[in-house]
Amino acid sequence: MTAHAKLPTPPIADPVSDRAPVPQEALEAIFDDIRKHPLYDHEIHGCLNCGICTATCPSAQYYDYSPREIVQLLWTENLEGIYDAMQEKIWACAQCYTCAARCPFENSPGGLVMILREVAIKHELPSVKEVLRPFSRVLLKVVTTGNQLAPNMITRDAFPDWGPNVTKVDAPLMVLRKAIPMPTMHTLDTAWEVNLRTSVELYTIWEATGVLKQLATVDANLFDVVSDVMDEKRDEWEEWLEDNQDEDGDTDD
Amino acid sequence: MTERPILIVGGGPAGLAAAQAVGTSGRKAVLVEKAAALGGAPILQGYAKLVPSHEWARDAIGGMVARVQQNANVTVLTDAQVQAFAGEPGRFVATLKDGKRIEAEAAILATGFTHFDSLNKPEWGFGTYPDVVTTVQVEQMISSGKGIRCPSDGRVPDRVAILLCVGSRDRQIGREWCSKVCCTVSANMAMEIRELSPQTNVYIYYMDIRTFGLYEGEFYWKSQEEAKVKYIKARIAEVTSDGKRLVVKGEDTLVKRPITIPFDLVVHAIGMDPNVDNMTLSAVFGVTLNRYGYIDKATPYAQMAQTSRPGVYVAGAATGPETIDDAIAQGQAAALAAMTRAGVGLARAAE
Numbered sequence: 001m002t003a004h005a006k007l008p009t010p011p012i013a014d015p016v017s018d019r020a021p022v023p024q025e026a027l028e029a030i031f032d033d034i035r036k037h038p039l040y041d042h043e044i045h046g047c048l049n050c051g052i053c054t055a056t057c058p059s060a061q062y063y064d065y066s067p068r069e070i071v072q073l074l075w076t077e078n079l080e081g082i083y084d085a086m087q088e089k090i091w092a093c094a095q096c097y098t099c100a101a102r103c104p105f106e107n108s109p110g111g112l113v114m115i116l117r118e119v120a121i122k123h124e125l126p127s128v129k130e131v132l133r134p135f136s137r138v139l140l141k142v143v144t145t146g147n148q149l150a151p152n153m154i155t156r157d158a159f160p161d162w163g164p165n166v167t168k169v170d171a172p173l174m175v176l177r178k179a180i181p182m183p184t185m186h187t188l189d190t191a192w193e194v195n196l197r198t199s200v201e202l203y204t205i206w207e208a209t210g211v212l213k214q215l216a217t218v219d220a221n222l223f224d225v226v227s228d229v230m231d232e233k234r235d236e237w238e239e240w241l242e243d244n245q246d247e248d249g250d251t252d253d
Numbered sequence: 254m255t256e257r258p259i260l261i262v263g264g265g266p267a268g269l270a271a272a273q274a275v276g277t278s279g280r281k282a283v284l285v286e287k288a289a290a291l292g293g294a295p296i297l298q299g300y301a302k303l304v305p306s307h308e309w310a311r312d313a314i315g316g317m318v319a320r321v322q323q324n325a326n327v328t329v330l331t332d333a334q335v336q337a338f339a340g341e342p343g344r345f346v347a348t349l350k351d352g353k354r355i356e357a358e359a360a361i362l363a364t365g366f367t368h369f370d371s372l373n374k375p376e377w378g379f380g381t382y383p384d385v386v387t388t389v390q391v392e393q394m395i396s397s398g399k400g401i402r403c404p405s406d407g408r409v410p411d412r413v414a415i416l417l418c419v420g421s422r423d424r425q426i427g428r429e430w431c432s433k434v435c436c437t438v439s440a441n442m443a444m445e446i447r448e449l450s451p452q453t454n455v456y457i458y459y460m461d462i463r464t465f466g467l468y469e470g471e472f473y474w475k476s477q478e479e480a481k482v483k484y485i486k487a488r489i490a491e492v493t494s495d496g497k498r499l500v501v502k503g504e505d506t507l508v509k510r511p512i513t514i515p516f517d518l519v520v521h522a523i524g525m526d527p528n529v530d531n532m533t534l535s536a537v538f539g540v541t542l543n544r545y546g547y548i549d550k551a552t553p554y555a556q557m558a559q560t561s562r563p564g565v566y567v568a569g570a571a572t573g574p575e576t577i578d579d580a581i582a583q584g585q586a587a588a589l590a591a592m593t594r595a596g597v598g599l600a601r602a603a604e
């Protein structure tokens with residue numbers, strides 16, 4: 001049971017919105033999950049409202065987002081405010097953690113946002129699918145290749161916001177990449193080549209830490225595609241292990 | 254019985270008060286000062302008018318120095334440092350760097366503090382922009398009689414920002430303490446700036462205002478109501494420059510938006526660090542330091558000046574951020590403790 005005061009039942013709806021009020025129990029369940037997060041006490045110690053986090057925040061310059069507001073909502077246990085911030089605001093954070101580097105009391109608003117995002121996904125808040133949809137392509141790339149952006153994804157059409165710098169995409173990228181000493185970077189299809197064993201281990205980590213479960217919540221189709229890719233790679237890895245097994249049953253790396 | 258003198262280390266307000274108290278009581282004191290002159294931070298660093306008396310430091314603390322120098326029972330040694338300290342309460346022997354030996358009944362450490370070095374907060378522009386200064390520099394501007402000027406070109410500033418808690422209450426740089434006096438000193442300084450150049454606007458950026466006790470009326474409210482100093486609740490993120498003026502970036506926490514504001518002069522209200530010599534002092538005198546690096550003090554209820562070593566006492570900002578008034582009171586308390594060898598018997602009984 002949480003320590004905060006109970007709201008009147010039934011809860012008071014927003015008089016200028018048609019949206020049904022969120023039941024108090026749902027708000028409490030969300031806050032309990034936030035507060036029980038193993039990192040929660042590490043990321044928040046108290047807040048004086050000094051505002052250095054928001055002053056230093058790049059996202060606050062452009063969006064209706066304030067790290068100080070996030071910390072205050074959590075510190076004062078404002079359940080409706082937290083729920084409201086989880087609809088859109090928490091997705092404006094770029095996770096640069098400058099706020100955490102500046103806060104005189106070593107709070108980490110960026111870390112709190114990460115917790116809020118995890119809980120938003122767990123509770124399947126409507127905002128989650130909407131906000132994360134544009135990232136599907138990147139997510140697929142990460143899950144299938146091990147890195148999120150490949151050189152051949154950088155085209156004039158894809159980055160109109162680069163302005164005059166867009167001419168840089170016309171550089172002979174393959175020649176330039178061959179000049180890099182590490183052979184894993186001699187490719188344009190991925191940022192660098194991730195070997196099969198690493199890929200399989202990454203999947204295992206994503207599976208064990210619940211990332212794939214989150215993906216199933218956010219985008220069921222993408223989850224199916226990724227699962228297929230994963231099964232394929234795991235089979236490949238098993239085959240490789242069998243092929244390379246010596247008489248003692250050890251694998252030869 | 255021939256009584257040995259009380260050894261007092263440090264000639265600032267606490268050490269001067271202790272020396273004067275010991276001397277006036279008829280006992281002998283030896284005052285050892287590292288610098289070439291007595292007076293401590295208020296004299297050596299050129300403070301202007303003190304809080305809360307509004308007396309000039311050179312008059313107030315200068316008077317303490319003169320009284321100690323005229324006290325026949327006090328021997329003053331300047332440019333002197335204790336290199337070794339041995340013995341028991343009642344028969345300590347201190348060896349100075351120049352080889353001189355002093356036999357002492359007891360010792361009082363009044364070794365003070367070191368001002369926070371603003372270079373440790375590079376995002377606030379000190380050391381990068383000449384017009385970013387510390388409260389100590391503004392004290393010197395006022396006490397020198399040259400008035401408030403921008404160091405870059407000597408112009409009288411139109412807009413001055415005082416940033417509080419520079420080197421205080423900041424876990425990022427391992428300084429968790431409140432330095433106690435900076436809020437009141439800054440409020441006083443803001444009033445002095447307004448008095449010296451009424452065309453200058455002064456803004457104070459704060460997290461909390463801690464003008465504790467009676468300072469609330471005389472400094473916090475008076476600076477707002479009479480001197481029209483503006484207080485803004487915001488901790489500044491960074492100080493940069495547009496090439497002409499300083500640019501201060503913060504959040505206006507009332508309208509909840511990030512803001513950038515131009516200033517001519519930015520003043521860091523720097524806090525009190527433990528004396529940079531405290532590790533050496535701890536080793537030489539065999540006293541422990543607390544977790545912040547100040548000299549450890551026993552519980553005040555039996556004897557407030559007690560260190561971890563019987564017969565060695567401590568007073569003033571050596572124990573943590575302290576006001577001048579309280580440093581003086583602690584110096585007198587330490588003198589009484591040293592003369593009565595307070596705590597020595599208790600420590601023996603405990604063993």
